[in-house]
Amino acid sequence: MVNLSLDGTTVAVHRDGSDLDPLLSPRPFLHPVTTPAGTTVTELEPDDHRHHLGFGVAVPDVSGTSFWGGRTFTPDRGSVLLDNHGRQRHVRTLDRASDHHTAVLSWTAPDGRELIAEERTLRALPLDEDTWVLDVRTVLRNTSGGDLSIGSPATNGRPGAGYGGLFWRAPLGPRPPAVTGPDGLTGEESLHGARVPWLALAGSTAEGAAWTLLLHQIGAHVDPWFLRSNQYPGAGPALAWDRRLPVPADTTLERRLRVAVGDGHRRDLPGLAEAVTDLP
Numbered sequence: 001m002v003n004l005s006l007d008g009t010t011v012a013v014h015r016d017g018s019d020l021d022p023l024l025s026p027r028p029f030l031h032p033v034t035t036p037a038g039t040t041v042t043e044l045e046p047d048d049h050r051h052h053l054g055f056g057v058a059v060p061d062v063s064g065t066s067f068w069g070g071r072t073f074t075p076d077r078g079s080v081l082l083d084n085h086g087r088q089r090h091v092r093t094l095d096r097a098s099d100h101h102t103a104v105l106s107w108t109a110p111d112g113r114e115l116i117a118e119e120r121t122l123r124a125l126p127l128d129e130d131t132w133v134l135d136v137r138t139v140l141r142n143t144s145g146g147d148l149s150i151g152s153p154a155t156n157g158r159p160g161a162g163y164g165g166l167f168w169r170a171p172l173g174p175r176p177p178a179v180t181g182p183d184g185l186t187g188e189e190s191l192h193g194a195r196v197p198w199l200a201l202a203g204s205t206a207e208g209a210a211w212t213l214l215l216h217q218i219g220a221h222v223d224p225w226f227l228r229s230n231q232y233p234g235a236g237p238a239l240a241w242d243r244r245l246p247v248p249a250d251t252t253l254e255r256r257l258r259v260a261v262g263d264g265h266r267r268d269l270p271g272l273a274e275a276v277t278d279l280p
Contacts, residue, residue, distance in 0.1 A: 004030075004124040005098045006132055011036075011124055011261070014101060016090045017053065023081070025069035027088035028105065029056035030122070035263045036130060039209040043171040048232050052169035055259075057138050059164040059239065061151035062086070062116065065109045068164060073153035084110060088118070099124045107140075115144045116247075125279050131212075131262035133276055136166060140253045150245040150253075152238065160192065163226040166257045167236035170201060170213060176229045177203030180269050192227040193241065198273045199225055201233055202265040214260040214269060216276045221255070 002014040012033040020026035024045075031054030032040040042054035051058075051069025060068035065086040071079045088105050095102040100123040107116035123135040142148050154162035170177065181191045181199040191199050198216040205211070215235055217223065223237035237257065239245050247253055258276050266272050 002096065002101050003098075004101065004122060004134075006124050006126055009036075010034075011132055012122075012134065014122060017088070018090075020053075022085055022087075023069065024051045024053070025058070025067050025085045025087065027053065027056055027058065027067060028090060028103075028120075029053040030134075031055070033134070033261060035211055035261055036132060037209070037263045039205060039211050039263065041170055041211050041213060041261060043169045046169070046172070046232070049169075052167075052234065055134075055166075055168045057088075057118070057120070057165065058167050059150055060153060061156070061164070061240070062107070063144075063148045065115060067107060073156050073158045073161065075157045079153075079158075086110065086115070091117075094119070095121075113144065115142070115148060117141045117143045127260065127275060127279070130264060131260050131266075131272070133279055134259045134261060135218075135256075135279070136258070137256045138166065138254070140247070142247045142249055142251055145249065147249050148247040150240045150247060152240040154242050155240050155244050162193070162224065162238040162241035163236065165223065165237050165239040166255060167226070168213065168215060168234060168259065170203060170233035171205065172232060173203045173205055175204070177201040177233050178265075179227065179229045182270065182273070188227055188229045191225055193224045195222050195224045197222055198276075199227065199235060200266070200269045200272070201229065201235065203233060210264050212260070212262040212264065212266045214262075214266075214272050214276060216258045216260070216273055218256040218258055218277070223255070
């Protein structure tokens with residue numbers, strides 16, 4: 001385990017996932033992630049989707065290997081459990097301090113072949129007394145010796161299920177979180193599949209503690225959002241929304257996301273998005 005902390009307070013715990021059930025596609029993830037007041041805003045192995053593991057990088061189809069866990073959607077049989085679960089293994093740490101961590105991970109197929117070598121950097125950044133920001137950068141290099149492609153249930157024939165990539169699973173509360181995006185967009189129906197830089201979820205715990213998460217894609221490339229708020233709270237930019245994403249041999253794929261983790265329900269979400277972008 002690696003703790004990310006600010007001013008001596010742990011705000012996220014990074015776990016290597018090595019003890020997970022193989023059917024969950026074992027992988028490193030963050031849980032718990034907490035607000036400055038200590039409210040947990042990630043969920044681990046919930047009853048509705050046991051393969052949802054806090055926050056991390058999860059991809060359901062890398063040339064047939066699942067790094068998402070659970071069942072795989074197939075064009076002919078629908079959602080079925082296959083013997084195709086890969087694993088992300090920690091290889092070495094490149095840099096580590098109380099507020100940041102950079103590591104190399106190996107993505108291996110069920111037969112042990114490495115498909116992808118990943119360099120992942122996690123940083124905890126202070127923002128204000130009620131909010132801190134998680135900055136994540138992932139660089140995926142195709143080391144398989146051949147061409148790869150990234151897919152999703154949507155690319156296999158299940159419309160609207162283009163999930164896969166950086167993914168945040170939030171905990172269930174007494175009611176679905178409110179969802180907001182730029183330009184006045186609100187609700188799952190408007191933001192699911194939207195190609196916009198950021199979206200925010202504002203929810204509450206069963207005990208009544210209010211929280212806000214604002215996920216902001218950093219950089220010129222903006223992926224469509226996979227978003228659930230009514231069935232369960234979860235969101236992330238989708239690498240393969242409606243078509244497979246080629247990853248040729250020896251090439252890299254880079255994505256970066258900042259997540260504002262705050263107490264209460266923030267009113268000025270566009271202002272928060274701008275503050276997140278402006279952080280060094």
